[in-house]
Amino acid sequence: MNQIWNQIEELESVASPGLLVNVDCVARNIDSMVRIVDGDTGRLRPHVKTHKMPAVIQMQLDAGIGKFKASTIAEASMVAGAGGQDVLLAYPVVGLNIQRLADLRDQYPETCFSVLVDHPSAISMLAEAFPKRDKPLRVFIDVDCGMHRTGIPWGEGLDQLRDRIDQSGDLEFAGLHVYDGHLHQPSLDERQQAVTEIRQKIADYATRSGAPEIVAGGSPTFAFWAQQPGIHCSPGTTVFWDIGYAEKFPDLPFEIAAALLTRVISKPGNERICLDLGYKAIASEMPFERRLKIASIEDAKLVSHSEEHLVLETASADSLAVGQPLIAFPRHICPTVALHSSAHLIRDSAITGQQWSVTARNRTMPTENTPPSDPPFRSSLRELKWIIAIWLFNFVWVITYCWLFGYSPDQPIALTFGIPSWAFWGIFAPWGVATAVSCWFALTQMQDHPLDVDDTDEQTEATDA
């Protein structure tokens, strides 16, 4: 890991503090995810909370992954906007968020949205907000399998909840969501044993009551759940990985794909250095002394941490120059990513100059309540399909009609407005319709885009796609 991160070229082109993403590692991590489920990408429903980036969604879509899990309305909106076909909002939806979810469904009618419920009142609220729709809202029951954060325990309450959903008429039972976030056992056997116990309860329920889809596990237990037939896996951190997981779960084949660029900004003496890596650049979620690691400074000890400053103590302080770039690894990558608006990309061990936007770090997406605006490529592709369909429609009309009615010279000629009837109904009429459809399509369905963008924005735009 460190070898990859120690040899990055052109770091001087990136301002610090900055988020770095190694695209090659991301690609390999996605490959590993697919490999763990034996290539059956239909069983993958990766969580997007780690990256919050449409560009990563695009890479996962390219790898054949179509289903995703999200924690916020903004993440769900980002997935749908990036082309994800199925989004599970794995978070209880209450208050105004219910209406935001309804709006999102209207905005992206081709995307299948589902949510979690763990209480009868949540079912009532959702049923009230999604009445009489063509497609009932799909709901997963959130099962508390030991984490005791959200969810309903196995037992009678679960069955009652299921009955409420079935009786509501407006909601559709989609299955069970069983998140085992409490399983952090470094021992493989202990982790596997815990998973097996939960698996047994799932099997009992499914045999008794049936469940269309079971979404189970997080990153630490991903490999075990992947071995359970019929279970859909939802790892999240696996796409970027971090030193927290890498140290705890060395059995998992993922590489660290995201880190932070920081620089020495001061040397206050006493073997101390000060970095521009305050807790506005790296999440302060973890205990102070375990918050991060600095590549190439093994003995670094955290002394103090404030908004924009991080003071370290190290025996190698003398050898570090003011302005020197360093690579820092947050213990938990997910909350740190959300502190940055974009990530600088690394490919072939060099900074590419391109960036990916962390669009879903915002609580509200700018596209909410506005018609979706695809990048030119996506909208052009959509329009291409429409155009081929319009051509095909006219082709079938003209050729079929003229073939049936226009190839009989022995018949007496029938006229419509002075034109042979076969030509009127087989050519003039479709010509009029085609012209009208072309006008309608060009004026109302084709999207406008700014075409003259400067190179930096353009590259960010392109990679966001």
Added chain:
Amino acid sequence: MPEASNTALMTFAVYTLAVFLLAVLANRASKGKEFVGEYFLGSRSFGVWALALTFAATNASGGSFMGFPALIYTHGWTLALWIAGYIIVPLVSMGLMGKRLNEVARKCDAITIPEVLKGRFESSRVGLVATSLLIFFMFFYLVAQFKAGGKILSTLLANEAYFQSAVELVGSATQNIPWVNQAEPDYLVCLLVFSVAVIVYVVYGGFRAVVWTDVMQGIVMFVGVILMLGLALWQVGGLSNATRQLAEMTPPENGIGTVTLPSPATTERAVEKGTWIAQSDGVYRLAAKATIPIGQVESESVDILKITTEEEISRLRREIGSSDLRLKIEEMTRYKYGAGQKGVYVTNPGPSPTNQLGFLAIGSAISFFIFWPFGAAGQPSNMVRLLSFKDTRTLRYSIVTVGIYYGVIYLALVIIFCCARVLMPGMEIDPDRTMPDFATKLTVDAGVPWLAGVLVAAPFAAVMSSVDSFLLVVSSAVVRDVYQGEINQHASEKRLRLLSHLVTVVVGILAVLFVLRPPTYLQDLIVFATGGLAACFLVPMVLSLYWQKMTGPAAIAGMLGGTMTHLGLTCWGYLKYGEFRAYEFVGLNPFIWDLAGSIIACLVVVWIGPKASQKLVERFF
């Protein structure tokens, strides 16, 4: 008809002056802009009307106003089905790639089609293959259009006294110049006038002048067609009347005969092409000039045409009057499809003198419905226009404009020349004259001969607007893709300016020299070049724009795959038919097989070749 001809000359003079004026204005507008981008692409600044009309005018080449009317006249209403693919041409040819192509071209800073492909794959090799194939096919097209320009002008000016004097002068001046003296003097004069006019305004005004003149030409064509439609319907007594008369018509017969006199000629007797002869066994028209020498009663054998429609025969007998000329028939040939059969002009497949299945069998109709829209989408001269619009709104409104424009133009042309079939019999002897002759007849009969000038300017405008575009496409391929791209990337503005002008002039002169003695199968070469260009560029370009896995080697394979299939079918056709035309495997247009060849080549190389660069994918997708 000297009156009409005079007007034609005046129209041509005014028209040429207007073109030069636009070139001067374009030159002024281009001051202070980066030269190469301005000269070849007008600095990507064109709005709705400019884009729409340059697109429409470039597409509607000489063929639309010379060949198409001739085909309608000869085969009747079936041409409505033949051209029906144009229903969707604006949407497919502009909408299929327009926005995406413009976007990618801007990202690569490309101003030519080979440059787009080169930039998309960051590969000079892709650019060079594209440039070579583009120049190869484009040159045939350019040559053919130059010929069409010369021919149309000579048709318009044929009876003009000043023109005849110029012809004699040029004829005597060039009779000893090798190669040049092989061209007919009248054609030579017109070719030179036409070529000089086009080359001068293209060199002076660049792409901006080309687009502005296209706009003017597009308007001239539109107005001309609308006027003709009104006059034709008025004179024929309504469309129902015309179609009913057309339904009673039967195809003429072609033959060979000699013109005879009752007594030996006292002076050499020249009988002009187009002369009508009515005799007891029918009414005939000479398809070539016949000469009866002094003291003889009979001319050499000449091609003749026999009218077979009863109503026309009676009408012509009344109009022709008495004459001492008689025809001795040597041989008559009936149409292979439709001979003696009423109704063939108002249904499919339409009469045909050469094909037993008729003019448009259903397989051909299917092929053309595919060929028109997708063939147009694959033409580099169309694609390059899609690089020039300033914003996506312009593209959307242009699709609407071109859609309405084509709907009016093509449907109107079908109606107009079905009326011509009724009003003006015997044009099978020289179908290419149908448009100018009918325009002259309509205006003279209506008492407004001056209007003929506007009407006959339409085909001239069409050819001019195509030639100028092809000239620039070929020049830009040489200057931008070969010189600036491969030889001298840091060439100065002054040098590029000089070179661009020089190449445009040299390409123009080469085309003129080549066309002084056009190859026998020139029309077939046009078909060859159009099909070849679309076969070569359509699939690789679409896949490059929309498919992330597309690679440079696959684009080269696609271009070569389409080209080789096209060449292969053409060779097969030559061996099978003894003519320069592609073999129609299972009755389908060769274009469809070319596309299949191109797609297969692309897919195979994507499958077995190197993977697409992730860096390029992220840059363009």
